[in-house]
Structures are given as structure tokens and as C-alpha cells.
Amino acid sequence: MGAATDLGWWGVLIAVVGGAIRVSTPYLFVSLGETLTEKSGRVNLGLEGTLVMGAMSGYGISYVTGSPWLGVLVAGLTGTLLGLLHAAVCNLPRVNDIAVGIALFLFGTGLAFYLGKPLIEPVAPRLPHLPLGAWSDYPQIRVALEINALFIIGLILAPVLRWGLRNTKWGIMLRTVGDSSDAAKALGYSVNFVRIMGTMAGGFLAGVGGSFLSLYYPGSWNEALSSGQGLMAVTLVIFARWNPVYCFYTSLLFGGATALGPALQSVGITANYYLYGAAPYVLTLGLLISSSSTRHRLVGAPSELTISK
Amino acid sequence: MVGSRAKSGVEAVAISAAALLATLVLFGAFVALRGINPFDVYRVLYLGAFGSWFAIQHTLTQAAPLMLTALCTAVPARAGLLVIGGEGALVVGGVATVLVGVTLMGVPAPVAIALMCMTGTLAGGLWIGAAGALRHYRGVHETISTLLLNYIAIAVMNHLVTGPIRDFSQVLKPASWSVGERFMIGDLPGTSIHWGLAFGVVTCLLVYVLMRRTTFGFAVDILGGNVRAAQMVGLPIGPLVLSTCVIGGAAAGLAGTIEVIAVHGFASASLAVGYGYAGILVAFLARHNPMAIILIATLLGGISASGGLLQRRFDLPDAATLVLRGILFLAVLASSTLYGRLKIFQSRAV
Numbered sequence: 001m002g003a004a005t006d007l008g009w010w011g012v013l014i015a016v017v018g019g020a021i022r023v024s025t026p027y028l029f030v031s032l033g034e035t036l037t038e039k040s041g042r043v044n045l046g047l048e049g050t051l052v053m054g055a056m057s058g059y060g061i062s063y064v065t066g067s068p069w070l071g072v073l074v075a076g077l078t079g080t081l082l083g084l085l086h087a088a089v090c091n092l093p094r095v096n097d098i099a100v101g102i103a104l105f106l107f108g109t110g111l112a113f114y115l116g117k118p119l120i121e122p123v124a125p126r127l128p129h130l131p132l133g134a135w136s137d138y139p140q141i142r143v144a145l146e147i148n149a150l151f152i153i154g155l156i157l158a159p160v161l162r163w164g165l166r167n168t169k170w171g172i173m174l175r176t177v178g179d180s181s182d183a184a185k186a187l188g189y190s191v192n193f194v195r196i197m198g199t200m201a202g203g204f205l206a207g208v209g210g211s212f213l214s215l216y217y218p219g220s221w222n223e224a225l226s227s228g229q230g231l232m233a234v235t236l237v238i239f240a241r242w243n244p245v246y247c248f249y250t251s252l253l254f255g256g257a258t259a260l261g262p263a264l265q266s267v268g269i270t271a272n273y274y275l276y277g278a279a280p281y282v283l284t285l286g287l288l289i290s291s292s293s294t295r296h297r298l299v300g301a302p303s304e305l306t307i308s309k
Numbered sequence: 310m311v312g313s314r315a316k317s318g319v320e321a322v323a324i325s326a327a328a329l330l331a332t333l334v335l336f337g338a339f340v341a342l343r344g345i346n347p348f349d350v351y352r353v354l355y356l357g358a359f360g361s362w363f364a365i366q367h368t369l370t371q372a373a374p375l376m377l378t379a380l381c382t383a384v385p386a387r388a389g390l391l392v393i394g395g396e397g398a399l400v401v402g403g404v405a406t407v408l409v410g411v412t413l414m415g416v417p418a419p420v421a422i423a424l425m426c427m428t429g430t431l432a433g434g435l436w437i438g439a440a441g442a443l444r445h446y447r448g449v450h451e452t453i454s455t456l457l458l459n460y461i462a463i464a465v466m467n468h469l470v471t472g473p474i475r476d477f478s479q480v481l482k483p484a485s486w487s488v489g490e491r492f493m494i495g496d497l498p499g500t501s502i503h504w505g506l507a508f509g510v511v512t513c514l515l516v517y518v519l520m521r522r523t524t525f526g527f528a529v530d531i532l533g534g535n536v537r538a539a540q541m542v543g544l545p546i547g548p549l550v551l552s553t554c555v556i557g558g559a560a561a562g563l564a565g566t567i568e569v570i571a572v573h574g575f576a577s578a579s580l581a582v583g584y585g586y587a588g589i590l591v592a593f594l595a596r597h598n599p600m601a602i603i604l605i606a607t608l609l610g611g612i613s614a615s616g617g618l619l620q621r622r623f624d625l626p627d628a629a630t631l632v633l634r635g636i637l638f639l640a641v642l643a644s645s646t647l648y649g650r651l652k653i654f655q656s657r658a659v
Contacts, residue, residue, distance in 0.1 A: 045452070089639060092646035098391055098452055100642050102589060107635025113628035228460050235453050274471060278464030285457045294448040 011140055012263050018144025019259020020252050021151060022217050026051060026226075027251040028154040029209030030233035032161060033202035035242055037083070039165065040198030041178040041191075041304030044086050045101025047206040048230030049108020050079045054210025056116040059221040062214075063124035071124070072150070072211045079207020080200045082108060087199035091192045097306060105231070119221045127216045150212050154248070161244040174198055178302035206230065232284050239287045241300035257283045320654035321596060328644035332637045339632065345623050353622050357615025364614065369502045372610030374399070376509035376602055377564035378588025380516055381437060383597040384557040385451070387520060388550055389533040390444065394437050394455025395561040396585025397462035401436045402429035402565025403580045404466050407474065410488035410569070421492050426508075426566050433562015434555040436462070441554025445547045451554070463581050470577055484577035494571050505567035510603055512560055517599040519556075529553055561585065587613070590638045609634070 007014065030047050037044045044050075054075035062071030086104055090097045130152070133145025165171035177184040177194040184191050209230075214221045236254060240246035261276030291298065337347030358368050378395035385392040409428040413421040440458060443449040469475075471483045494504045520526035532539040532549050539546060568580055591609050595601035616630040 045456075085639075089643050092643060094648070095642055095646050096391070099593065100639070102393060102452075103635065103638035103642055106586060106590070106631070107639060110628050110631025110635045114626050114632050117626040117628070228456075231456055235457070238453075271472070272468065274464055274468035277467070278461050281457045281460040281464065285454060285461070288449055288453065288457075289443060289447055292443075292448045292450075294446065 007138065007140060008267075011267050014138075014140050014144050015263035015266050016256050016259050018140070018146075019263055020256035021144070021147060022255070023258045024251040024255025025148060025151045025154060025212045025216070026209040026229045027233050027236060027254050028158070028248060029150070029212070030206045030230050031236045031240060031247040031251060032154070032157060032244055033079075033205030033209070034234050034237045035202075035240070035244055035247055036161070036174070036205070037199045037202035038237060038242060038305055039174050039178045039302055040195045041181065041302050042087070042090060042097045042195050042199060043101060043234070043306060044083070044104075044199055044202055045098055045231065045234060046082065046086055046104025046108060047101075047202070047234060048226065048228065049105040049112075050082045050203050050206040051210040051213070051230035052112040052226050053082060053108045054079050054207030055214040055225050056112040056119065056210075056221060057207075058211030059124050059214035060116070060119050062126075063119065063122050066125055068125050068127045068215045071215055072127070072208055075207040075211035076204040077207070079203035079205070079210070081203070082207070083200040083203020084196065086203070087192075087196040090199075091196070113223050116221055116223070120223075123220070124215065126219050127212070129216070148212070148216050150208070150216065154251075158244045158248040165244070175302070178304050181304055206233075209233075228281070232280060235284045235288055238298060238301075239284075239291055241298075242302065243300065254280050254283070316654050320648065320651065323654070324644050324647050324651075325594070325596075325641070327647070328640040329637070331644070332633070332640045335636050335640070336633050339636075340623075340625070340629070343625070345625070350619065350623065350625075353618055354612070354615045357618035358611025366500055366502050367614040368607060368611040369506050370610075371613045372606040373503070373505035373509040374564040374568060374584040375588055375591050375606035375609055376513050377560045377567070378585045379591035379595065379602045379606055380512065380560035380588075380599065381433075381557040381585070382589045382592035383595065383599060383602060384516060384520070384560070385437075385441070385550075385553045386592060386597040387526075387533045388529045388553040389536065390441070390550065390553065391452045392437060392440065392455050392554065392557055393452055393589050394440060394458050394558070394585070395564075395588040396581060396583070397455065397459035398433035398436045398558045398561035399565040399568065399585050400459075400462040400466050400576075400580050402433040402562030403569045404462075404469060404485070404565070404576045405429055405432035405562070406566040406569045407485050407488060407576045410492055411474075411486050413492070414489075418491050422494060422570060425488070425492065425570055426563060429562045429564075429566030429569075430559040431562070433565060434559035436562065437558025438551055438555040440558075441551045444554075445550045459585065466576060466580065467578065474576075476575065479575070479577075482577060484573075485575045487575045488570060490574070492570055493574060494567075503567070503571035505564075505571045508563060508567055509606070512563065513599045513603050516556065516560070520599060525549075525552075561588070587634065590634055590641075593638065594641050 030051060034047055057078040058071035058075030061074040062068040086100055089095055089100050127149055129146045129148045132147050133142040136142055173189055173194055177191050181191045213225050236250050240250045257280040260279050261273050265273060340350050341347050357364055359365055378399060381395035381398055382392055406425045406429045410425050440451050440454045443454050444451040470485045474485045476484055476486045496503050528544050529549055587609060591602055591605045595605040612630050612633060616627050619625050619629055620627050
């Protein structure tokens with residue numbers, strides 16, 4: 001056995017923490033994006049499809065141009081387009097935003113599989129990371145503290161978004177539309193326009209989150225790349241009470257839950273591997289049950305949101 | 310003077326046809342981008358789905374589970390819920406069927422098959438019923454809970470078939486023990502379509518009668534139309550919500566049983582191949598009408614059945630049928646805005 005056994009259970013803890021940092025990034029970006037969309041009063045369940053499309057397009061662009069950052073940008077733009085599609089269909093009267101989300105989830109994953117067929121073989125340049133663990137002699141600590149660039153961007157973005165939602169004209173307009181479309185209309189805002197913007201911004205961030213999957217970790221394109229992270233992130237927003245900074249903490253928690261199975265496997269505990277794989281879903285459901293109530297609305301929920309009515 | 314009920318039927322058909330036409334145009338443009346003649350694609354799509362007896366049998370085999378998983382969305386939808394847990398209920402039903410089936414060694418086949426069908430139905434019903442209970446008693450949104458339950462069901466199945474109930478003689482991929490050849494229900498006489506089709510059609514017809522011809526169905530429609538009205542006339546909201554979820558889940562659970570006792574003989578990852586998700590599309594296309602589900606499931610089954618032929622003939626990736634379905638879903642949802650806005654379908658107020 002290697003050094004893994006030297007650290008014993010500390011090794012599991014380090015692997016979970018490192019895994020949390022590594023795995024949480026797509027959760028973080030999708031949940032930040034969904035927060036912006038839901039603050040405008042709409043739910044976009046299609047962000048799972050956006051995530052997969054972002055992963056595919058980002059990988060393709062990185063492979064063709066040799067620049068992973070260009071891949072990240074294009075992944076974001078792809079997400080923006082899918083967000084526009086969601087918003088445009090939802091702007092029609094009497095169209096259910098949750099159903100449109102499910103349709104876009106199926107459409108996005110199907111389209112990504114269709115266009116991504118030629119990308120399964122090639123190897124594209126990956127995103128860089130900061131080796132913050134270089135001081136350590138333990139390879140586990142070194143691996144755990146390889147902090148990826150997108151995680152750092154997300155870390156900065158979360159408080160910036162919170163500040164922006166509270167203090168900028170755009171943030172206040174977004175929240176007004178999400179809390180009372182009548183009030184927003186009375187103030188002369190176009191509710192549909194603000195929601196288009198909110199959903200497109202959400203799509204951009206979800207697309208960027210997707211590019212992380214193909215360009216950093218796991219770091220290649222295949223059809224089993226996402227296992228519902230985009231959908232779980234939507235639930236995560238509820239638990240984070242529509243607060244971008246809480247989104248960051250809950251993303252870490254979810255990342256840790258996702259990393260539990262592989263962490264135990266790394267110290268030789270392979271029994272029940274698939275059962276540990278259910279951990280993030282069970283955690284999500286448990287948190288949802290504990291934070292919901294029939295008597296009062298979800299704390300912090302925008303009033304116009306169909307999901308909390 | 311045409312009756313208002315007939316007029317709304319014509320309206321539904323006309324709007325659905327418009328959505329289908331829009332889909333054909335959009336998907337046609339999509340394949341044309343690849344330099345493929347869309348009309349050739351549609352001709353092959355038709356041939357692969359309904360062009361020969363062989364194709365029709367393949368289509369109907371694909372349609373059978375879709376009819377049942379569509380009910381999982383359609384029945385709760387009549388009560389105003391959006392349940393998307395068909396995939397998980399199917400998996401749970403299939404796994405439960407195996408767990409019970411392998412203990413029935415000495416039991417006569419017809420009894421064992423009946424018991425297995427009841428097991429799958431019960432397991433699926435409880436699975437989605439739990440989501441209904443969470444909705445009613447805790448206010449947990451049923452769309453999200455059923456979605457999470459899908460992933461939990463698949464994880465539990467993967468756990469079971471890679472460990473506790475793994476059949477190690479299956480070397481290619483992890484699979485559970487088999488229920489045994491004796492308990493397989495086989496094909497409809499003179500065809501290669503398995504009996505699951507009959508289960509699907511009969512279940513849809515039964516649910517149609519339940520939803521359209523009974524007081525229960527009437528009460529569910531009132532609840533789906535307006536919760537306040539349902540409360541005012543004193544309808545039992547909780548039991549109605551729960552029973553629609555249980556019925557829907559039971560149908561999808563039965564689909565899982567059928568996948569086991571008519572197709573695979575065991576539980577494995579091939580239970581979770583997307584019948585549940587395609588069922589959501591079928592339910593929406595059929596506007597949650599159980600009779601229309603039979604027809605739409607056949608249509609969608611045809612699209613799936615011709616995927617292989619499209620791939621061979623045009624070198625299109627098999628995901629092309631997923632794209633076609635996605636466009637169709639979006640077009641159908643977008644077209645729902647047209648209901649009640651087209652003057653020619655409106656009856657004059659009396």
C-alpha cells in the first residue's frame with residue numbers, strides 16, 4: 001500500500017475536503033446562476049441540459065483552438081443561448097416554466113450527445129490550477145490542495161453577486177420583478193425583459209460550470225459526465241435561501257457528499273460504493289424535507305416563484 | 310352547431326398538429342445543416358417505425374413501457390402536480406420484482422407472475438406515493454423530490470446488482486439474479502411483441518375510465534382546476550393527492566415488472582434507459598389523457614425504434630432521436646399558449 005494508509009482516517013478526511021473543493025465547482029456555478037434566475041421569479045430546471053451543453057461546447061472549443069479559457073467563454077455563451085430559449089418560451093402566456101425546464105433538460109443533453117460524438121476520443125487542453133499544497137510531503141495533501149482556477153473565480157463571484165443583488169440598480173430590479181411582478185410593472189419595468197436577462201445570466205454561469213466538468217474534473221468529454229449536478233444545484237438554491245454566499249457553503253457540502261464514495265475507495269473501502277453515490281441525493285432530499293413546511297413559505301423565497309407557491 | 314366538447318377536441322388536435330409540423334420543420338432544418346435531405350430522413354423515420362410488420366412490432370414493443378411511465382406523470386397532473394419520477398418508479402418496480410421473483414421457486418408460474426406484477430405495482434406506487442405524502446404533509450415540491458428519487462433509485466439498484474444480489478455468471482456487465490425462464494411472460498401469439506403491450510393498453514383504458522367516468526376522477530379534475538374550489542366543496546385534498554401519486558407510481562412500477570419478466574429476466578442498468586423521461590414527454594403530448602397516451606406512446610415508440618435505421622442509413626448519431634424528442638417537447642409546451650386564443654374554436658357563451 002502507498003502513503004494512503006499512513007494517514008489512516010485522516011486520509012479520508014483530506015480526500016473528502018479535497019474532493020469537496022474539486023467537485024463543488026459545477027454546483028457552485030449552477031446554483032449561482034439559478035439564484036439569479038429564481039430571483040427574477042422563474043425556475044429553470046433545464047440547467048442540467050445547459051451544464052452538459054457547456055461541457056461539450058467548452059471541450060470542443062478548447063480542443064479546436066487550444067485555449068481552455070476560450071472554451072469556458074463559449075460554454076458560457078452556449079448556456080446564455082439556452083437561457084434565452086427558456087425565457088422566450090416561458091414568456092408566452094400560460095406556459096409552465098418547470099415543464100419547459102424539463103424539456104430543455106432533455107433537449108440539451110440530447111443535443112450535447114448528438115454534437116459531442118466526435119469529441120469522445122480527442123484530448124483537449126485543460127484548465128490550470130494553483131498548487132497550494134506544494135509545501136506538503138504528503139501526496140494526498142498536495143492533490144487535495146490543487147485549487148482550480150474556476151473555483152477561485154466562483155469564490156470571488158459569490159460575495160460579489162450578493163452585494164450586487166442588494167446594492168445595484170440591476171439587483172434591485174431583479175428582486176422586485178421576482179417578488180411582485182405587479183409592483184415592477186407599476187414602476188415601469190418590463191417583467192419579461194428582466195426575466196430574460198435573469199435566465200440568460202443564469203444560463204451563462206451554468207454553462208461555465210459545465211465547462212469545468214470537461215476541462216478540469218473529470219477532465220474529458222463523455223456522455224456520463226454529469227449525473228444530475230445541474231438538477232441538484234436547483235435544490236441547493238432552495239437550501240441556500242437564494243443567497244449567493246450560502247450557495248458557496250452548500251456547494252462545498254454537496255461536493256463533500258459526492259466525494260465521500262471515492263474518498264473511502266482511496267483508502268481501500270470499496271464496499272457499498274454505489275450506496276455512497278446516493279449520498280448527495282439523499283442529503284438534498286433530507287435538507288429539502290427539513291426546510292419545507294405546509295404552513296409557511298420557504299425562507300427567502302421570491303414570491304413570484306412557482307416552486308414555492 | 311358543434312358541441313363545445315367536440316370543439317375543444319378539434320382545438321387540441323389542431324394545436325398538436327401545428328406543434329408537430331413546427332417540430333418537423335425545425336428538425337428538418339437541423340439535419341439539413343449536416344447536408345442530409347430532411348425528406349429522406351422522414352421517409353426512413355417512417356419506414357423504421359411503421360414501414361413493415363417487423364418495424365411495427367419493434368415500435369409497439371418500445372411503446373409498451375412508455376404507456377405506463379406516461380401515466381406516472383399524467384395521473385398526478387390531473388390533480389395539478391408535476392411528477393417526473395417515472396424512471397425511478399420503473400427501476401424500483403423492476404428491482405422489487407426480482408427480489409420477490411427469486412423467492413417463488415416452487416410456486417406455479419401464473420401465481421408467481423401475478424405476485425410479481427403486484428410487487429412491482431406496489432413498489433412503484435409506494436415510491437411515488439411517498440413523494441405525494443411529502444408534498445401534502447411537508448410542502449416538498451413534488452417535481453424536485455421525484456427527480457431526486459430517480460437518482461436514489463438508480464444508485465440503490467446499482468448497489469444491489471453489483472453486490473448483494475449480483476449474479477456472478479453474468480460477466481459482461483453487473484446484473485442481478487434471474488427470475489428464471491419459467492416466469493417469463495413471452496410474446497403475444499403470432500408476434501414478437503411481448504405481453505407488456507397488453508398490460509400497457511389495458512392499464513391506460515382502466516385509468517381512462519377511472520379518471521373520466523367516476524366520481525374520483527371528477528374530484529381530481531376539480532382539485533387540478535382549482536385547489537380553493539376543491540377545499541370549499543369539502544373534497545379530501547390529501548387522499549386525492551396521495552392516490553393520484555400512488556396510481557401513477559404503480560403504473561410505472563408495473564413497467565419495471567414488465568421490463569424484468571418480459572424483456573431482461575433480471576435487473577440491471579438496462580432498466581434505466583430513459584423510458585421514464587420519455588414518458589413525461591408522452592404525457593404532455595397526450596395532454597394527460599390516458600386514451601391519447603396509447604396513441605402518442607406508439608408514435609414516440611416509433612421514433613425510438615427507427616433510431617438504429619437512421620444511424621445506419623445517414624450516419625446520424627443515435628442521439629438524433631433525442632434531439633427530435635427535445636424539439637417536439639419544446640414545441641408542444643410553446644403551443645400550449647394557443648389554447649383558448651384561436652377564435653374559430655371558441656363556443657359562443659350561452
